[in-house]
Amino acid sequence: MRFVIVGEALVDVVPDGSGTRDLPGGSPANVAVTLGRLGHRPTLVTSLADDARGSLVRGWLAASGVEVRAAVPATGRTSTAAVVLGADGGATYEFDVAWDLPAALLADATGDADVVHAGSIATVLAPGADVVEAALRAARGSALVSFDPNARPAITPDVDEARARVERLVGYADVVKVSEEDLGWYYPGTDPVDAARTWATSGPAVVVVTLGGDGAVVVRGTPWCVSRA
Template structure:
C-alpha cells in the first residue's frame, strides 16, 4: 500500500438532477480516480485547481474524507469548476462544462516527480493553459513511474476532434497504461473497429490498453494478447464516475502486481494474461458498485472485498 500515486487533473462540482431540481455533487474524472484509489487504501495525492468558495469547500471535504491528499491552486476565475449533468433514460450522463484549468507548472512537476505512479486524464489533458504543463510532466515521468492516461472525450471542451485526437495520441504514446471507454474511442475514431484502434494505440507505446464496454465488460490489449472480461450485472442508478472507478481500481490491481516506479513497464510486459484478466475483473467489480448508487461514489476495499 506504500506506492506514491499522483493524480493530475480537474476536481469540480457535478450539478445533477435531484428531486425535481438540481444538486451539487463533488466530482471530476481525475478526482474520482484519486478517491477510488484512496478508498482502496492507496496513498493518493491529487494535483488540481479549486477556488476558495462554497463549491471548493464541498469538493475539498469530499476528497479529504476519502483520504486523498490535495494540492490545489485557485483558478484565475476565482470560482470552482462545474459540470452540469443531464441523465438519459438508461442513466447515462452527458455534461455541459464551466471549467478553468490553470495549475502552476512548477507545483505540478514537483508532485509528479515524487510519485511512483502518475495518472492523468480528461479535461486537464486538453484544456490550456494547463494541458501543456500536464504533457511536460508526463514526459518527465516516463520510464521513472507507471504512467496512466484516460483520454475522456469532451466534445463541449474540444469541438475540433482532429486537434483533440492529435494531442490525445501524443499522450497515449507517452503512457504505459491507457484506459478508454468504447464511447470515447468511437469519438476519436468514428466508424473504426475499436479493437483495431486499441491495437494501433498499443503499438505506439502503451504496454496495456483497456477499452471499457459498459455493461458488456472490457477488453485489454497487451502485445499480442487480447483479454476479454465480462461486465458485472447490476441495477444502474447512473453512470457518473463509473469509468473513473474502473481506472482507479485497475491501477490498484496493477500496483498489487508490482507495476510501480522505473520497472513498472517491464512488469506489465511480463504479466501473464490471467493476471491482466484478474486486474480487469477487479476494476469491473468496482465500477459496478459505483453505477449501482447515485453520483461518483466508489467503493472502499472492504465493500469491494465483500
C-alpha cells in the same frame, strides 16, 4: 508506493425534484478517492477555488485520505458540470471549467511519484493541458504512467486537435484505459479494438477498452495480443 493523480476536481450540479444539488466529482478526483478508500494515500494535483463548492470538494477528498495540491482557477470559481437530462433520461453536461496549473506545482508533486495518472478534461483543455503533457513526458521511464482519455466533445469540439494530443499522451503512457464510446469519437467508423491495437504499438504496455455491459478487451503492447474480460 506514491500515487499522484493529475486532473480536474469539480462539482456536478444535478437536478432533483425541487431544483439542483451539488455533488463533488471529476474523473481524476474519483480515481484519487478510490485509491484513498483502498488504503493508499494519493496526492491529487488539481484546480479549486476558495469558495463553497471548493470546500465541498476538499472535504470529500479529505474524507478518503487524499492529499490535495490545488491552484486557484483564474475565474475564481470551482469548476462545475451541470447535468441536463433529456426526454429519454440520458444525461448531457454543460461545463464551466477553467484549467491552468503552474508547472512548478505539478513538477514538485510528480518528481518522486511511483505512479502518475492523468485523464479527462485536464489532458486536453488549454492552457493547463500543455503542463500536464510535459509532466507525463517527464514521468515516462521513472514512474508508471496511466492515462484515461475520456473524450469530452463539449470541451474540445475540434476532434482532430484533440486526437493529436491524445495520441501523444498515449505514447507516454504505460497503461491506457479507454471506452469504446471514446474511441468511437476519436476514430469514427473504426473498430475500437483495431484503434486500441494501433495505440498499443506506440508505447503503452496495456490498453484496456471498456465495452459497458459487455465487459472489456485488453490489448497488450508489441508483440500485441487481445484478451477479453
